[in-house]
Amino acid sequence: MAFEDPLPKSLSPSRLQDFQSCPRKYQHASIERIPQPASYASAKGRFVHFIFEQLHQLPPAERTIDRTREFVAPAIDAVLSDDVRSDIGMDDAMLAKLLKETGSIITTYFEMEDPRTINHEGVELRLGVNIDGTPLFGILDRLDRDEDGQLVIVDYKTGALPNRDYDTSTFANAELYAALCEAKLGEQPKKIRLLYVAQGEAIERNVTEVIIKARAQAATNAWQRINRYYEDGEFPATPSRSSCRFCAYREICKADGVPVPA
Ligand code: SF4
Structure with missing residues (x-):
């Protein structure tokens, strides 16, 4: 058929x-293209990503915790559409829970890094490339330039931490983004940082040419x-x-x- x-x-x-x-x-x-109904977890992920995207588009000196909290109200309008609210059965209690958890994530995030010191190459970076005849497209949360001048792939995670024996699938998406970056920008990212913003833990892994080639393949x-x-x-x-x-x-x-x- x-x-x-x-x-x-x-x-x-x-x-x-x-x-x-x-x-x-x-x-x-x-x-x-059969729609996948939103879940509380996916709505929370989009909610938090929206706030951090707005934060990191500010000039460095303005990336304060107070400015971050100002993006919570716009996130309600931008993310919690009628369809999303209907999918997850959002009532006042659920909204209060989401706002409480988001407030806690913002506090935790500012304990993880100081966004005023972050040097970005891109925020919500759109990457479209063709690798060996395969058209690839993705939107990367952040591409940073670290203090050593190296590119770092940064991905926010709002779910649970992987267990300590986390396998290669934990990094699979980000490693493919590294391949996209290299193909698009002509420069290989050297590191991946997964920011588990609910728990305040960052998991890092170095990127190698072998890994990039394997992900692209x-x-x-x-x-x-x-x-x-x-x-x-x-x-x-x-x-x-x-x-x-x-x-x-x-x-x-x-x-x-x-x-x-x-
Ligand atoms: S993951 Fe399971 S439920 Fe989903 S499409 Fe595949 S077989 Fe069906």
Whole structure:
């Protein structure tokens, strides 16, 4: 069965993650564009990202905690649309919880770094490149220039810390962003900093040419498979407890006879 909808023009790091966890998820999200309802966690992530984006677009001297708190009210208008509120069943108690947690995250963030001292190369940096015939596009939270003059990929995380034995998937998105940066800017980022802003912990990893090449190759392999499945008219479902647990398409898959784990 041929798809009526076109193949997306490019592959983003998050859509690649969809595809790698389950090709059928990619089909529903990126080809058929079946909306994924917001969750409290995703709404909170967008809320906090909005505030930090506004903060880091200010001139350095103005990046104070008081100015940061001024962006909370605009975030309510920008992020908490009627659709989002409906998806997550937001009532006054939930809004109060979100505002309390956001206030705590802002306080914690200012204990992690002083944004007045951060030297950016980009905030919400749009990166579109073609690597070996694979069109890639993503928006990077921050690209910093550290005190040694090296580029650093910075990504805010509002969820739980990975456990101490965190695996390569923790850094997979950011490593692909490093490949995008190198292709777009002609300079290789040297480090990744994941800022777990709820817990006040930063996890760092160095970037090497080997890692960048491996991430770019994985994206190219995935893009070739995506094109093949698209031509075939079906993306295989690969159900697993971890992939299906928070998937928005559980009911669709069950109706299609996919053995989705409980
Ligand atoms: S419910 Fe499971 S099998 Fe279905 S799309 Fe989601 S991850 Fe894939």
